[in-house]
Amino acid sequence: MLDETAGREPLRIEGYASLFGFADLNRDVVEAGAFQRALRLRGARGVRMLFQHDAGEPVGVWDEIREDAKGLFVRGRVLAAGPRGKATAALIREGAVDGLSIGFRTEQFTSRPSGGRYLKQIDLWEVSIVTFPMLPQARLRQAQLVSG
Numbered sequence: 001m002l003d004e005t006a007g008r009e010p011l012r013i014e015g016y017a018s019l020f021g022f023a024d025l026n027r028d029v030v031e032a033g034a035f036q037r038a039l040r041l042r043g044a045r046g047v048r049m050l051f052q053h054d055a056g057e058p059v060g061v062w063d064e065i066r067e068d069a070k071g072l073f074v075r076g077r078v079l080a081a082g083p084r085g086k087a088t089a090a091l092i093r094e095g096a097v098d099g100l101s102i103g104f105r106t107e108q109f110t111s112r113p114s115g116g117r118y119l120k121q122i123d124l125w126e127v128s129i130v131t132f133p134m135l136p137q138a139r140l141r142q143a144q145l146v147s148g
Contacts (some may be wrong), residue, residue: 009080010089011077011080011089011142012075012076012077012142013076013141013143014076015138016073017065017102018072018138019071019135019137020032024135027114027117028118028119029116029117033121034119036067037107038104038124044064044065047065048125048127049076049129050126050129051088052129053128053130054084059084059129061076061079063075063076065124072127078092092140097129098140099138100128100138100139101134102128102138103126103127104125106121106123107121109121
């Protein structure tokens with residue numbers, strides 16, 4: 001059965017945009033605490049939700065971004081207000097995209113003996129919904145609403 005509201009209501013998503021201790025495809029490893037300064041300065045609303053790192057048309061808003069023991073957890077809403085948001089929500093619903101990727105500037109790091117870096121402090125600008133994340137384990141899922 002076709003859900004008549006699926007194209008108009010925000011799509012709630014959540015997942016890990018970064019995981020501590022895992023090397024990404026550039027061999028960089030994010031360390032716990034790396035996002036704390038940026039989150040303190042910007043908060044979730046200061047970090048943009050983009051599709052494929054395209055700053056030209058944001059697709060939603062992040063309601064929650066926090067570090068936990070596992071990594072950088074994000075929760076937000078893909079908005080159907082514009083064509084890119086509507087298309088992004090449809091792609092997520094159908095399972096065509098489920099990756100997350102961070103856009104940032106490195107503020108502090110040390111070199112890894114095997115190549116790449118240990119990222120110690122990151123200025124987080126955006127978290128994108130992507131087809132192929134730099135950290136393959138960084139994935140999103142549709143959030144389940146909990147009724148109280």
